[in-house]
Amino acid sequence: MVVVRDLQKVFRQGDSEVQALAGVSLDVAAGEFLSIMGPSGSGKSTLLHLIGGLDQASAGEIRIDGRVLSRMTDDEITVFRRRKIGIVFQFFNLLPAHSAEENVALPLLLDHRRPRDVRPCVEAALAQVGLLHRRRHRPDELSGGEMQRVAIARALVIEPILLLADEPTGNLDSKTGEEILELIKETAEQTRQTVVIVTHDARAAAYGDRIITLKDGRVVSDLGAAAAASGGRQ
Numbered sequence: 158m159v160v161v162r163d164l165q166k167v168f169r170q171g172d173s174e175v176q177a178l179a180g181v182s183l184d185v186a187a188g189e190f191l192s193i194m195g196p197s198g199s200g201k202s203t204l205l206h207l208i209g210g211l212d213q214a215s216a217g218e219i220r221i222d223g224r225v226l227s228r229m230t231d232d233e234i235t236v237f238r239r240r241k242i243g244i245v246f247q248f249f250n251l252l253p254a255h256s257a258e259e260n261v262a263l264p265l266l267l268d269h270r271r272p273r274d275v276r277p278c279v280e281a282a283l284a285q286v287g288l289l290h291r292r293r294h295r296p297d298e299l300s301g302g303e304m305q306r307v308a309i310a311r312a313l314v315i316e317p318i319l320l321l322a323d324e325p326t327g328n329l330d331s332k333t334g335e336e337i338l339e340l341i342k343e344t345a346e347q348t349r350q351t352v353v354i355v356t357h358d359a360r361a362a363a364y365g366d367r368i369i370t371l372k373d374g375r376v377v378s379d380l381g382a383a384a385a386a387s388g389g390r391q
């Protein structure tokens with residue numbers, strides 16, 4: 158489903174260079190739930206952004222559902238992402254002046270879907286995250302957990318084949334964070350979505366079928382979730 162080969166990313170700032178990814182190879186099977194851990198600055202967000210086509214690699218290859226991202230034009234990547242990849246961020250990234258339902262409708266409207274076709278999809282996505290009753294609320298009229306649910310509904314409304322989430326619970330208390338992870342896991346199982354989440358939190362990572370750890374832009378461990386949990390206790 159996701160194939161990453163010898164991926165490198167160098168950020169240049171003035172005279173200095175940061176090698177954020179130093180040769181990452183990784184396969185994520187269809188339907189798999191992968192957690193990415195690692196210390197701050199280890200390249201987790203960079204890897205997720207590259208897989209999501211939000212930024213370009215310096216070298217290496219990413220294939221998603223058989224498509225090689227580096228061989229696509231910017232426009233092709235934009236359309237591919239809009240139709241196939243749902244992305245959830247730590248700070249929700251909702252449009253503040255728009256209601257929950259308008260935020261959720263956005264990816265479909267950007268894809269030129271007709272408003273009357275969009276409405277049932279938006280309602281279904283909001284119902285899926287249990288927020289139909291908050292549909293007319295703006296982000297500042299929602300709790301943090303509710304904002305993240307709206308962001309998840311916005312990611313799910315396109316029925317993505319791949320759901321990416323960067324610290325989706327980083328801004329939530331632990332109970333709300335667990336509810337959000339349960340929601341992601343349940344919906345992924347129902348829809349057979351492939352999920353990749355980035356997290357600092359070992360308990361959050363344990364929702365994954367598999368956990369990889371990055372350090373200095375490289376994969377330093379790759380474990381099934383059960384093995385990772387018992388390794389953590391030793």
Ligand SMILES: Nc1ncnc2c1ncn2[C@@H]1O[C@H](COP(=O)(O)OP(=O)(O)OP(=O)(O)O)[C@@H](O)[C@H]1O
Nearest residue numbers: 168169170175177196197198199200201202203204
């Ligand atoms: N746009 C950028 N320009 C320059 N350097 C960057 C940029 N984005 C990231 N970096 C650098 O690349 C490295 C990896 O960053 P990245 O954001 O992927 O880390 P991370 O593992 O997500 O960390 P955190 O857990 O703190 O979110 C860091 O050293 C960071 O300073």
Ligand SMILES: [Mg+2]
Nearest residue numbers: 201202203323
């Ligand atoms: Mg990060």
